[in-house]
Amino acid sequence: MPDLGDFAAAVLSSYGVTIVLLAALIALSARSARQARARLNRAEQQDKDRAGRG
């Protein structure tokens, strides 16, 4: 760990905010990607089932 002197709080909070916000953005984007894929798979399966019946 480098010696940050009087600037420790400023530097660490800057990196902390950046990492937390980027990690949250990546996690939320990945979650909505998973949910969208599942919703489309469900809709396509129901569409196929209907076509099979019809």
Next chain:
Amino acid sequence: MDVSFEGDYIAAMSIWSYANPKKFIATTTPIMPWLWALAIGLTVAGLVWGFFFTPDARGFGANVKIIFVHVPSALMAINAWLMMLVASLIWLIRRHHVSALAAKAAAPVGLVMTLIALVTGAIWGQVTWTTWWVWDARLTAFFVLFLFYLGYIALWSALEDPDTAADLTSILVMVGSVFAVLSRYAVVFWGDQGLHQPASFSMDRETNISSVYWWPSVLAMAGFVLLFIVLVILRTRTEIRLRRAAALERRAYAEAAQRGQVVDA
């Protein structure tokens, strides 16, 4: 048809063919793992190098390490909006849905980049110049850009018809672009009033910052650019799938209604 014209024509056609949602997903699927690895690898390398292996700077002390998160995020905050402008113009002119969805997908990423730049800039300002904020041209334009990001996202959510939403948000992007450009060039237009100096990064060795800080900065900036690209692709794919799912659900609902199987809540 002239041979060279035919060649140009085919090249142009191949660019626009990526506006086909199916082709967009098929093309981006194999490159996503590589893009993720490169984006995260470069970002981590730039930040680790900048945080652990750069010396204190005269006049700034260890505070200079904030540059490695502040500059890349500010860069992407502005360029994300410019990418949204290009995508919105393509939507308005050529009506390609993927470009409208790409602009929509980029907005939250740009918003987060703007927020990071605002927060880290305020921290930098407080430690270096003992002020969190001044209403100079660049900071004010940057804050207005942040509000435009919020307005853009809110407008997409507020309108039910996706084509109307794409039209209106595209116009909003054009208006907001004034502030994106002002954020970048305010120092050039009005001199170095306020907290910002003229550009620290340039190809001119005389005016450029020391290479001790330049290399990790470039790595971090490349990482943030790739992170933006990979997130926009991921989120565009999500938007394409949601739109397709919504269309299928609407069709199923309409067929059920025709058969009299729909019970209103």
